[in-house]
Amino acid sequence: MECVSFPPVNQFAICGGTHGNEMSGVYMVREMQKQKIEKVGSVSIITALSNPRAVDACKRYTETDLNRCFTDALLSAPITDSTPYELRRAHELNAQLGPKGSEEAVDLLCDLHNTTANMGLCLIFYSLDWITLHIYKYIQSKITSVPVRAIQLDIPPSEAYSLEAVGKHGLAFEVGPQPNGVLRADIFNVVKEAVDLTIEWLQQFNSGSTFEGGEVEAFTFAKSVDYPRDPATSEITAAIHPQLQDNDFKLLRPGDPIFLSFSRGDGEARGRRTLPFLCQRMCLLREEDCFPFSSQEHSDLPVHKSEEGLKAERQNETHINCRDFKL
Numbered sequence: 001m002e003c004v005s006f007p008p009v010n011q012f013a014i015c016g017g018t019h020g021n022e023m024s025g026v027y028m029v030r031e032m033q034k035q036k037i038e039k040v041g042s043v044s045i046i047t048a049l050s051n052p053r054a055v056d057a058c059k060r061y062t063e064t065d066l067n068r069c070f071t072d073a074l075l076s077a078p079i080t081d082s083t084p085y086e087l088r089r090a091h092e093l094n095a096q097l098g099p100k101g102s103e104e105a106v107d108l109l110c111d112l113h114n115t116t117a118n119m120g121l122c123l124i125f126y127s128l129d130w131i132t133l134h135i136y137k138y139i140q141s142k143i144t145s146v147p148v149r150a151i152q153l154d155i156p157p158s159e160a161y162s163l164e165a166v167g168k169h170g171l172a173f174e175v176g177p178q179p180n181g182v183l184r185a186d187i188f189n190v191v192k193e194a195v196d197l198t199i200e201w202l203q204q205f206n207s208g209s210t211f212e213g214g215e216v217e218a219f220t221f222a223k224s225v226d227y228p229r230d231p232a233t234s235e236i237t238a239a240i241h242p243q244l245q246d247n248d249f250k251l252l253r254p255g256d257p258i259f260l261s262f263s264r265g266d267g268e269a270r271g272r273r274t275l276p277f278l279c280q281r282m283c284l285l286r287e288e289d290c291f292p293f294s295s296q297e298h299s300d301l302p303v304h305k306s307e308e309g310l311k312a313e314r315q316n317e318t319h320i321n322c323r324d325f326k327l
């Protein structure tokens with residue numbers, strides 16, 4: 001198997017509160033700041049509470065979704081009196097942790113999120129990145145309390161819209177189920193364990209360790225399905241069906257019920273065999289009133305070693321429609 005290498009990953013930025021009502025990241029970052037954790041072995045730790053105004057209000061955001069503000073176009077847009085607070089924060093974070101796409105950007109950025117869906121721990125990253133795939137493989141081999149999966153967004157760097165895109169390497173931890181505005185100890189512990197394992201992997205990587213290659217499974221976005229709505233009022237007219245509720249990533253066959261209509265009975269699944277995730281998002285913000293389906297793909301990881309070349313092909317590339325992907 002081929003052997004690839006990267007320079008050391010000396011800086012690790014950990015961000016929380018990008019969505020102000022996702023509490024694991026808020027408390028994780030606050031605790032690290034309280035303990036003044038700024039360096040662990042070879043790795044400098046940078047922590048940031050991304051959206052303090054939304055955290056104070058315990059809302060996802062105050063004016064616009066901060067985690068959609070990191071495209072090249074928005075980061076280069078001039079700041080004016082009418083610029084939303086979150087876009088101002090995006091510019092500040094880009095100055096602190098980036099600039100995005102530059103040599104000055106932090107080596108690795110991890111943004112901490114929660115979901116109300118029963119997803120366990122999902123690592124989300126853009127494009128193919130051997131560093132984040134190996135971190136995923138390492139975390140997956142160590143955490144046994146919840147399923148550990150990866151979701152890969154195939155979006156060009158210039159259009160990558162979330163905070164982790166600012167780092168040279170980036171990933172988000174999406175952990176659930178946890179209600180918005182609530183901190184569950186079991187979910188917090190998963191987030192802490194994943195952060196600690198990432199630091200552990202970085203220490204090993206920076207010390208010159210070789211990591212075995214292999215196959216990892218990643219999910220890509222296929223489509224999203226909106227809730228049934230009243231055509232006149234657009235109000236939701238059904239809930240997630242009890243057979244589907246909390247069954248994220250379990251195979252959904254054509255004909256399996258998706259929705260339970262408030263007035264008429266079950267709705268039906270549409271389309272091909274899929275694996276649903278984020279199956280618990282009604283009753284939240286309007287833009288979250290849908291849940292995407294995922295499709296699977298596999299990536300062959302090369303042997304990973306410090307200071308040698310890189311090349312590999314992804315298998316079974318799958319088209320991703322990210323317009324409605326709300327994490």
Ligand SMILES: [Zn+2]
Nearest residue numbers: 019113114327
């Ligand atoms: Zn979030």
